[in-house]
Structures are given as structure tokens and as C-alpha cells.
Amino acid sequence: MFIQFQSHINRLLFFKVMRLVVMLALLANNAISQQIKKDLWTINAIDTANYTPAYLGNGIVGLRSQKSGLSAERVIVNGLYDRSNLGDYVRLINNYNPVNIKIVFNDKKELEFGAKVKNWKQTMKLKEAVLETSYTYGTQIGVKTQMLALRNIPMAAMMIYEFEALEDIEFTVQNAITIPDRSKNQGIYKANLNYGMYSLSTTIKEKIPVMSAAFPTETGNDCVSGANTFFFNGHVPQLNYTKLNNLSQQLAFTVKLKKGEKYSFCMLSAFTHSKFTSDPYNDVVRICSRDYNLGYKHLLENHKAAWAKLWESDIEIEGDDEAQIDTRLALYSLYSSIAKGFELSIPPTGLAETGWGGHIFWDAELWMYPPLLVMQPTFAASMVDFRFNTLAQAKKRAAQFGYQGAMYPWESDLEGNECTPISYKLDMNEHHVTADIAIAAWNYYKVTKDKLWLKQKGFPLIKDIAEFWVSRVGKDENGNYHIKNVVGPDEYFEDVDDDAFTNGVVKVVLDAAVKSAKLLNESINPQWQEVFNKIVVLKHKDGHTLQNAQYTGQRIKQADVNLLAFPLDFITDKSQILKDLQYYEPKIDPNGPSMSYSVLATSYARLGQVDKAYQLFRKAYQPNRKAPFGLISEKPGKSATVFCTGYGGMLQTIIFGFAGMKIGENGLYQKKANLPLHWEKLTLKMSGQEDIVCGPSK
Template sequence: MFIQFLSQINRLLFFKVMLFVVMLALLANNAISQQIKKDLWTINAIDTTNYTPAYLGNGIVGLRSQKSGLGAERVVINGLYDRSPLGDYVRLINNYNPVNIKIVFSDKKELQFGEKVKDWKQTLKLKEAILETSYIYGTQLEVKTQMVALRNLPMATMVIYEFKALEDIEFTVLNAIAVPDRSKALGVYKTNLNYGLYSLSTTIKEKIPVMSAAFPTETGNDCISGANTFFFNGQTPQLNYVKLNNFKQQLSFSVKLKKGEKYSFCMLSAFTHSQFTSDPYNDAVRICSRDYNLGYKHLMANHKAAWAKLWESDIEIEGDDEAQIDARLALYSLYASIAKGFELSIPPTGLAETGWGGHIFWDAELWMYPPMLVMQPSLAASMVDFRYNTLGQAKKRAAQFGYQGAMYPWESDLQGNECTPIAYKLDMNEHHVTADVAISAWNYYKVTKDRLWLQQRGFPLIREIAEFWVSRASKDEKGNYHIKNVVGPDEYHEDVDDDAFTNGAVKVVLDAAIESAKLLNEQINPDWQNVSKGMVILKHKDGYTLQNSQYTGQRIKQADVNLLAFPLDLITDKTQILKDLQYYEPKIDPNGPSMSYSVLATSYARMGQAGKAYQLYQKGYQPNRKAPFGFISEKPGKSVTVFCTGYGGMLQTIIFGFAGMKIGEDGLYQEKANLPLHWKKLTLKMSGKEDIVCSPSK
């Protein structure tokens, strides 16, 4: 009996021990699971099928990745437009790419991305804006790279290379800088290729190896310049420079490794041009020398710190990991496309590529600007200040076509010139962009309450735009005002009268002019009030708001009428909003631009229909995601990425729809959150302000 009793005790103890072990294992697995779930800052790619490049940017330089990780597929430089070789179309600079290396083995064969590559992986780290690449190349090398567009040095990019020998090996690293042939350019600038060793100071013996280049634009009136320098871990190898021809140069060095040995170095590329400096030839070299003596790890640390500062303004979503990643990817894409201190705006595809020439559209004001105004007001200031800086040209453009005030171009370069290709008619009549500019300025004041800015910049801009609309409007015999012969957001219908969004935006602008004038004790033009009160918004006999006087129910390219409810807040009656939503949703072309469904989603969320809102929210971008990183394109099919316009729409649904934020006379405030039921919590983190925490409606 006693032995049997002991045996029972032993079995009981064994059971308890095993239960304890299982509980520990479950807790450990849960901790790991929680850790993985909380790591919603990285996007991993392991499949190169249908590869769409990753995007890195710092507001001045944009990079598109290569599978190999050895360089950039494309570089886009902000701040200067260059002419197309085949005509008069101007686009942001994308014909200069020094971010590249080649690996040539001792048998003269070059490392080629293909069958020899295995265990390939790329990781886009959103929090640090770093793209990491790793793979095994045959039996020869393990390759690892890190690529960044330096946030702390916005005219520079950096790639860190690390190679591990899998066998005794020799190879040569080659970096080439090529420039286009501008020998026929008639301006003051000439092509210049150069290599030199530059002293850091009179007391430091080490010299900086810099290969630089400069070349004129096609007209010769401007100059693009760049330079590459290298950081070596340990002794600097012998560097071999050769000028291959008048338009291409190359720097190379050799590496010899025993099996298991590692070798690493860093390449920094600098970019500038004559719109940023009167000395582009030398400023590129100066950028290379910035903190060179402190090393590339110092530059990388400051880059990470700068992005950490940006991410103090973040959107946190609990309960939907996919939505969390996509929201951060949207913020990341906008943050990567603009920088402080330059007073530039954001093109539709940021600096990822030069879709639509990299011109500035209404996309900036209506789609990208509102979330930036909430999350990063200082970057939003850059966007609206860009429009103020081009006000003089907008006034000339209005006078050119017989109007008063200021008329902004449909597609703007950085001087405010019209850049729409002449084959398109939109630049002549798609005038709502001019209203969108004034609305963004008025909203900037409402959110920031910066009265001095309003007096010096905001009101002068709003006033001139109000004068334009007074001259653009026509009065009928009943005393009503009309805007005739326009193109609204729905570009499938040209030369219509009384487009709903255009007329509604005019009312908002004229009211903003009146209110801002009152605040500043400025003179009010009585026509502002007359035109605003008399501006017609057409309504169909069946009760829905009519898109324009000629509209009879055809398919539309994108939202128009629905913009009156959001973001204009002109239609506030829920019955009317719902009627307009239900009528126009099926009319929207499913192959059109992605923003429309985000507008509808925002209005549904604001009315408390979170389920319908979430369905449309996903419909607005999910079909547009491209493998392997999930960047969205303009349309579901093959089209340009990264579509920052669509990202702006996504973020507006989250901020102004699900979180219930509004911009009113007293600034930014929360009305009522309406979250999708599976979202456990939504938090808007805005640097320097108290977090906005939202829970799902019961």
C-alpha cells in the first residue's frame, strides 16, 4: 500500500511538472507570437516573380530598387525639370543614376541576378527606411546590402555592401557614372567628368576619393551634378579611375578573400542642381565630405534618428495586422516624398518614378495634403508654401486667358508653369485645381492658427483665387451664378456646365476669403458674397445631386458629387449624402483611379456605417497592391507605382472617417469614431499632441 501510495504521488508530481512545462511552452510561444505580431514595421519579400521595386526617398532623391540589391533601378531627383528627348514635355530628372556597382570575378564573368541566386530575401524596414537584400550567389559569395535615401542628408543616398567568401575568391568592384550627351546644349553649362582625392582638413592626412559629374539640361539653362565617394572598413584599396569617354567614367578596386572571410564598404552618392545652388559643380563634392571623418555608421545613425522623429506621428491599428502594415506603408510613402526647407510639393507618384512628369496636380492639395496637415503640419506647410511661391506665375496665367486674380496650372512645374501636354485639353478647363489650392491654405490656418502666416501668405493667395472665381463665374437673368465650360474631377466628361464639385469648391473658397479678410481686417470684395450665395448646385428631380447640367447617368472616372459631403462639408444632411452615395457608387469606373472609393468610405464611416466603409476602404486599394512589397498603383491593372494620391485617400478614410476627425473653425477636433468591428483600437499619434485613441462602436 505504501509503495502504491508513493507511486500515485510520483504520477501526480509528474503530471504537475509536465503541466507546468506545457504552460511555460505556451507562454513562450505566446510571447513569441506577440513579438511577431508587434513587428508590423517590416515587409519581407522572398519571391521575385512579378517583382515591383521598393521605394526609398527623402524628399529630394527617390530610389527604386533592383532585385540584386547592388544599386537602384532608377533615381528621381526633385527640384528641377528636364525636357524629354522627343519633344517639349518636361519631367523631373530621372536620367542620372550613379547608384550602381558591378561585381566581376577573376574569370571575367559578371555577377548576374538569375539562376545562380538562391535564398534571396529583401526586407523593407519602414521604421528606419532601409531596404536590406541578401542571397547566396552560386558557390562563390554571400551578398548582403543595405540601401537608404538619407533623411539627415536629403541630397544623398547610401548603400552598404558586405560580401562573404564561400570559397577562395577574387573579384573587382566597379562603379560607373554615365551622363547623357548634351553636346548640342547652347546654355552656359558644359558636361564635366572628374575624379580627385580631396583633403578633409589641414590636420587630417586621409583624403576623400570622389568621382563627380555635371551636365546641362537639354536647354542648357540648368545643370545637374552628382558625386560618389566610398567608405572602407580598414585599409583603403588601390582605386583605379578611368574616363571611358566624354560621357562615362568608372572607378574600380579589387578584393581578394579566403573562404569564410568578409569584406564590406559603403558608397555615398550626392545629388544637386542649379535650382538649389549656383555652384552645382562643387556642391556635390561638398555634400560627400559632410561628416565623412565620422564615418558612414554616424550617417546611418542620424538617418535612423530622423525617421524616428517622423514616426512620432504614426497610426496604430490593433486587430488588423494587414491594415496596420498598409497604413504605415501609406504614411511612409508620403513621408519619403517631401522634406523640410525646400518648399516643394508631392507629385502623384512621389519620387518613385516620373509618372505624369512628376508634375504637381490637385492630387497634392485634395488627397495627400489633408493627412499630412494632421500628421506632419511642418511638411504640409511646404506643400502650401510651394503654391504661394508660384502665385506670381498663377496671376500671369490668369491674365493670359483674360481672367482676374490667380489661375493655377493643371500640371505645374516648380515655377508654376503649365506642363500639361498640349495633346490633352484638361489644362484649359480643369480649373477646380485653383479652388483646391485656396482650400488647402484656409485649412492650414484653421489647423495651425498661424495668424502671421495667414496675413503674409495665406490671405494673399486666397484673395487672388477668390478674384479669379469672381471673374470666371457668369450671372444669369435670375441672379444665379454658374461656372461654364469646365472639366470636373470626372475627366470622362469635358466642357460641361455647373460641375458639382467645381461649383461647391468655389463656394468654399469665397467663404474662406470672406472669413480670412474679417480676421485680418482686410477689405472684402462684395462680389465674393454675391457669387458664393448665388452659385448653383444642381439637383436631379429624383433627389440626388446632379454632377453637371449635361449629366445623364453615364460611367464616371472618379468621385465628383460625393466630394461635396467630404471633404467640402457642403452637404451635411445624411439622407442627401446617402442618396448621392447610392446613386454614384455604381457609376464609378472600377478601373479608374483608386481614390474614389476612399471618399465614399469616409462618408459611410462618418454616418456610422463602419462595415460598408471598411468594404469600400479595402476596395479602394487592395486590388492595386503590387508584389512583393504591396505598394499600390493608380489602377488595378498595370500602372505606375507608388501612387501617393491613393495613399492620401486611404489615410483620409482612417483619419477623417474611422477616427472621426474634422477640421473646423476652431481647428482639428474629433466628432465620433466609427471603427470596423474587428479593429480593437485605433490610435492617431501626432507628435507634440495628445494621442487620439478610438475604440469600436458597440
């Protein structure tokens, strides 16, 4: 009896111990889970194979990283285009890079990234928009750097360097600034290299070293200017300035360290040009001196605070860590590519590359703009204001080709000029961009309900675009309207008639023109309603929407017909949407632009087919991720990275697909969330508004 009782006690103790073990394990797992959540703001790289640079930007300055962490591979400056060697092709400024540090040892050998580098690591901190690099170099020094494009000073970038001596050592830090040769240019601006010690004020004795440079663009009509200054922790070393030649100058200083000692400094790089200021030569020095007396740590903290403000608008995903960090990388890439106050838009690759010249396409309005309209309305306002500011040029362009109203270029520079290379025909007939711009303006009003904005900017845009389309259509003997000789989103088919997306988006624009005119008691052109009623959208005898009058089932470059369901909400019948999805998905070129699959994913999510939606959501970006940071390219193979267009599509799937958000006549609202089954929760955090929380699908 005692033995049985003792055995019972032992079993009770065993189960109590096991329950304690399980509880401790759950607590440990929860702690690990919390740690993982913290890590979902960072991306760590430890392998340099197949290295694709990280991207840091603030909407005006874009930086691409190098493995060494000492310099930027390339700097791109927004707001000004220059000619390239191709003659008729213009690109954002990308031929000036002062973010350039070299370390030269006493034996005259330079620190070179290679076999001597050990324990290399780069960490991309999305929350703070900082890239950290660390490694040891042989037996000589340990290197730590931070690279950032300052959010609080959008015309500046900053590098922070720290070196630790692994042995007694002496080395020289060199910063060279080189400008392109413009000696044959005839213009009002001249090349200039300069170095000076500038007073902070009449009461502060300290002076700041500034090495500046300025040079004209190839046309000579504009000027680019940049400068570097240094912050030193404690003793200021002797600075040695050398003008190397007419195009290059250098500032250098020598560092001596005993084993175990550390040395750190900061370099601030400033940029401006004649599109931003009438005094680029001197304003770049002024940018360097802003808050210099408060120290670089003050600038760094303000940068972090500015990003913290941006991240008040975030997307949180529980249950899919991979999707979470990829989603934040998407938001980060868009946020890094635009700034308040400049009324600029976003090129397809942001400020990470000059793919497509950094021109503004329909990518801005149809792909990047909708998620920003939800998450960062001020950025969306900048994008649509950019189009309003180029409206006058669009009206001249329409007149040039014999049309009424406003006709926007396929590839726009900042003045609204057509920048498509003359060898690339699409600029002549890919006119749907003009309609896409009006849709963006109408959606801005629907979300913000800013009637004054609609009157001053939105309606003038929509009206002139509507006028273009009623002059662009043709009428047949039956009274129906057609749009002939166009290129739709599927660019594999040129000069087709009645492209489905083009005709559909025109109907949406004309409807917006009528509705906005009524809201403002403005006059309505009766042709808007007539063309709206009578323009055709073709259907195949089998029931699917026909892509264009000439289409017979060939492979397509990217989504066209399927855009009518989303984002246009032109086709709303579920059976028709499904029929079009099933017909066109197999026909999309797998090597085409990635964003097609995000459009399909959004429609499938809205139809409640969550598994299919999630499969396409992953297909829209995962094959395009590039090592080591996971930034996506346009296509699965080698192509331009930080594809903001694709990121815009990906975010739209989350916001308008899985979260079920819609933009209706009464603004932004949620219809029905349909989450992937393993997503535990999806939260849209929008600054100043109540969070939208979505639970798992049943």
C-alpha cells in the same frame, strides 16, 4: 470511498494542469503577438516573380531598387525639371544614375541576377527606411547590401555592401557614372567628368576619393551634378580611375578573399543642381565630404534617428495586422516624398517614378495634404508654401486667359508653369485645382491658428483665388451664377456646365475668403458673398445631386459629387449624403483611380455604416497592391506604382472616417470614432500632442 477521493484529487490535478497549460498558451500567444507587432514595421520578399521595385526617398532623392541589391534601377532628383524626348513634356530629373555597382570575377564574368542566385531575400524596413538584400551567388560569394536615401542629408543616397567568400576568390568592384549627351546644347553650363582625392582639412592627412559629374539640361539653362565617394573598413584598396569616353567614367578596385573571409565598404552618392545652388560643380563634392571623417556608420545612425523622429507621428491599429502594415506603408510613402526646408510639394507617385512627369496636381492638395496636415504639419506647410511661391505666376496665367486674380495650372512645374502636354486638353478647363489650393490654405490656418502666416501667405492666396472665381462665373437673367465649360474631377466629361464639385468648392473658397478677411480686418469684395449666395449646385428630380448639367447617368471615372460631403463638408445632411453615395458608387469605373473608394469609405464611416466603410476602404487599395512589397498603383492593372494620391485617400479614411477627426473653425477635433468591428484599438500618434485613442465600435 478512497477510490472516489483519489478520483476527485485526480480531477483537481487535471484541471490545475489544464489551467496551467492554458495560461502558458496565452503567455506564448502574447509573446507571439508581441513579435508580430515588431514585424509590422518590416516587409519581407523571397519571391522574385512579378517584381515591382521597392521605394526609398528623402524628399529630394528617390530610389527604385533592383533584385540584385547592387544598384538602383532608377534615381529621381527633385527640384528641377528637364525636357523629355516628347519635346513639350517636362519631367523631373531621372536620366542620371550613379548608384551603379558591378561585380566582375576573375574569369571576366559579371555577377548577373539569375539561376546562380539562391536564398534571395529583400527586407523593406519601414521604421528605418532601409532596404536590405541578401543571397548567395553560386559557390562563390554571399552578398548582403543596404540601400537608403539619407534622411539626414537629403541630397544623398547610401549603399552598404558586404561580401563573404564561399571559396578563395578574387573579384573587381566597378562603379561607372554616365551622363547624357548634351554636346549640341548651347548654354552657360558644360559637361564635366572629374576624379580627385580631396583633403578633409589642413590637419587631417586622409583624403577622400570623389568621382563627380556635371551636365546641362536639354535647354542648357540649368546644370545637374552628382558625385560618389567610398568609405572603406580598414585598408583602402588601390583605386583605379578610367575615363571610358566623353560621357562615362569608372572607378574600380580589386578584392581578394580567402574562403570564409568578409569584405565590406560603403558608397555615398550625392546630388545637386543649379536650382539649389549657384555652384553645382563644387557643392556636390562638399556634400560628399560632410561628416566623412566620422564614418558612414555615423551617417547611418543619424539617418535612423531622423526617421525615428518622423515616426513619432504614427497610426497604430490593433486587431488588423494587414491594415497596420499597409497604413505604415502609406505613411512611409508620403514621408519619403517630401523634405523640410525646400518648399516643394508631392507628385502623384512621389519620387518613385516620373509618372505624369513628376508634376504637381490637385492630388497634392486634396489627397496627400490633409493627412500630412494632421500627422506632419511642417510637410503640409511646405506644400502650401510651394503654391504661395508660384502665386505670381498664377496671376500672370489668369491675366493671360482674360481672368482676374490667380489661376493655377492643372499640371505645375516648380515655377508654376503649365506642364500638361498640349495634346491633353484638360489643362485648359480643369480649373477646380485653383479652388483646391485655397481650401488647403484655409485648412492650414484652421489647424495651426497661425494668424501671421494667414496674413502673410494664406490670405493673399485665398483672396486672389476668390478674385479668379468671381471673374470666371457667369450670371443668368434670374441673378444666379454658373460656371460653364469646365472639366470636373470626373474627367470622362469635358466642357460641361455647373460641375457639382467645381461649383461646391468655389462656394467653400468664397466663404473662406470672407471669413479670413474678417479675421484680418481686410477689405471684402462684395462679389464674394453675392456669388457664394447665388451660384447653383444642381439637383436631379429624383433627389440626388446632379454631377453636371449634361449628366444623364453614365459611367464616371472617379468621385465628383461625393467629394461635396467629404472632404468639403459642403453637403452635411445625412440623407442627402447617403442618397448621393448610393447613386454614384455603382457608376464609378472599377478600372479608374483607386482613391474614389476611400472618399466613399470616409463618408460611410461618418454615417456609422462601418461594415460598408471597411469594405470600400479595402477596395480603395488592396486590388492595387503590387508584389512583392505591397506598394499600390493608381489602378488595379499595370500602372504607375507608389501612388501617393491613393495613399493619401486611404489615410484620410482612417483619420477622418474611422477615427472621426474633423477640421472645423476652431481647429482639429474628434467628433465620433467608428472603427471596423474587428479593430481593437486605433491610435493617432502626433508628435508633440496627446495621442488620440479610439476604442471598438459598439
